[in-house]
Amino acid sequence: MKILLTGVNGQVGWELRRTLATLGEVVAPTRAQLDLTDAVALRSFVHEVRPDLIVNPAAYTAVDKAEAEPELAHTINAIAPAVMAEAASQINAAMVHYSTDYVFDGSKPGAYLESDATNPLSVYGRTKLEGEQAIIAAGIPHLILRTSWVYGLRGGNFLLTMQRLFKERDSLNVVNDQFGAPTWSRMIAEASAQIIAQRPFPDNSGIYNLTSAGNISWHDFAQAILARTTLPEGKQVALGAIPAAQYPTAATRPVNSVLSGSKVQKTFGICMPDWEAALDRCIES
Incomplete structure (x- = not known):
């Protein structure tokens, strides 16, 4: 199988390359080699x-x-996936695309299912939803993997x-x-490879949630990180809790970014680890 991988220097892309x-065969162009804001060049590269x-x-x-940059966000998050999906349809390729909990408004009291109504609250959420919709509309074999609160050992993250x-x-x-499931980028990449290895297309095309199990607040996540951080001798940090309004x-x-993992487990046998176990593995690595 020949795989074109974008975003190779990002948190998830870096792990996916491995x-x-x-x-x-993985073809993994850098941003300098493949500009996602240039639709003509992107289409040509895929072909x-x-x-x-x-x-x-x-x-x-x-x-x-x-x-403050809605046009740029729309170009990268919505137009670029649409161009890739259109090109994929012309060369009979499939597509795996990563999306986000931000397609929801967080008002649901329980974990979100893939079938729940979307209602993004931000430019980021809206443009990511538009990217999902463009891929689905292209009619190609696809997996859209929604994840949340992604972190790792490179890039900018919590x-x-x-x-x-x-x-x-x-x-x-x-x-x-605000509540969600912190998800290690390496876990996303490893689960993705396990799914792709099952040759899911086209029978199991669709949207799947892919996050760690469990859920916590940002404050609780910070507490967990603090407990695992080696500070200079004698140094202590007072960690306060505040509402988002402050x-x-x-x-x-x-408010609620918790995504149910039942569909990906039932379809592909993927059972993501609890967020705390994944955090331990990440820091140990």
């Missing part, structure tokens, strides 16, 4: 490579910045930010009324 290597499968973790993920702040500050306040952001976040 896990997908066992499945075939030149002629992959059997396009795996697209690339995205505009600066949630707050997207409120884990690395907290580890840095704990060493710089003596006190820190973190939001305690931490205003440009983009509105869902």
Whole structure:
């Protein structure tokens, strides 16, 4: 199998380059080699490579910045997937695309199912939903994998930010009324490879949630990271809990970002680890 992988320097893309290597030839262009904002060049690149499968973790993920750059977010999160899906239909390729809990408004009291109505609250959420819709409309064999609260050992994410702040500050306040499942990028990549290895197309095409099991608040996640962070001798950090209303952001976040993993487990036998076990493995690595 020949696989075209985008976003190779991102959190998930970096991990996918390793896990997908066992499945075939991976073509993984950098941003300099493949500009997702150039639709003509993107279409031409897909036709030149002629992959059997396009795996697209690339995205505009600066949630707050997207409120000020809606056109750029739309270009990368909606138009680029649409172009890839259209090109895939012309060369009989399948596509795996990564999406987000931000397609929901967070008002549901329980875990979200793939079939629940979407209602994004932000530019980021809306553009990611538009990307999903474009892939589905193209009629190609596809998997849309929705994940949440992604972290890892590279790039910009909550884990690395907290580890840095704990060493710089003596006190820190973190939001305690938004809930989700922190998900290690490596777990996403490993589960993706296991799914793709099952040759899911076209019979099992569709949307699947792919997050860690369990759920916590951002404050609880910060506490868990602090407990696993080695601080300078004698240093202590006071970790306070505040409501989201006291931490205003440009983009509105869902209160509830918990996604049910029942469908991916039933269809592919994928049982994602509990968030805390995954965090332990991440830090140990």
